[in-house]
């Protein structure tokens with residue numbers, strides 16, 4: 001890592017970033033990488049959210065979960081759409097990821113068929129389960145929020161206005177969002193469901 005005497009912040013140029021697909025003729029700052037990620041995600045947003053997505057485009061199957069992650073991050077990271085092999089502080093054990101994601105796909109199909117919950121609660125539960133599993137090395141938050149939005153639009157609601165500055169740790173809304181996810185961990189979905197009703 002260059003500039004080792006200076007604290008690393010978003011404007012610090014980084015070298016040797018494993019998995020980065022951007023041209024190697026320069027070093028990138030975290031800010032620059034965010035911009036590339038945001039451009040990639042904008043393309044995925046066009047693909048899935050410019051009109052209500054069909055079941056064919058967005059089938060909520062096990063395989064498609066990773067297609068979506070790759071659509072969002074595949075221009076920037078070579079691990080996009082590939083399950084992590086390492087343990088993280090958030091998420092289940094890496095070896096359990098396929099089993100749990102298959103179970104989530106099955107549950108979504110069941111919830112849809114039986115109308116177990118209303119669409120906001122279903123979107124909230126998809127979002128929460130996806131982020132609890134945390135299948136990928138990074139981008140799990142943005143991917144799970146995209147899943148919720150695709151589900152909402154596919155089922156007649158507008159997408160949630162996430163204000164992707166949720167990325168930023170300084171966003172006061174982020175605390176509320178993280179707290180709502182934590183309540184959902186203990187089975188209380190109320191706040192997370194409410195967040196999914198704040199649509200465009």
Ligand SMILES: Nc1ncnc2c1ncn2[C@@H]1O[C@H](COP(=O)(O)OP(=O)(O)OP(=O)(O)O)[C@@H](O)[C@H]1O
Pocket residue numbers: 090131136137138139140141142143144166167168178181
């Ligand atoms: N205690 C927690 N602290 C932070 N994030 C949490 C926590 N619990 C669950 N999460 C989820 O994990 C996500 C962060 O995971 P990851 O870094 O893989 O995703 P990301 O898309 O890069 O993040 P971001 O939310 O910053 O866009 C958060 O967005 C949130 O959905």
Ligand SMILES: [Mg+2]
Pocket residue numbers: 138139140
């Ligand atoms: Mg992240």
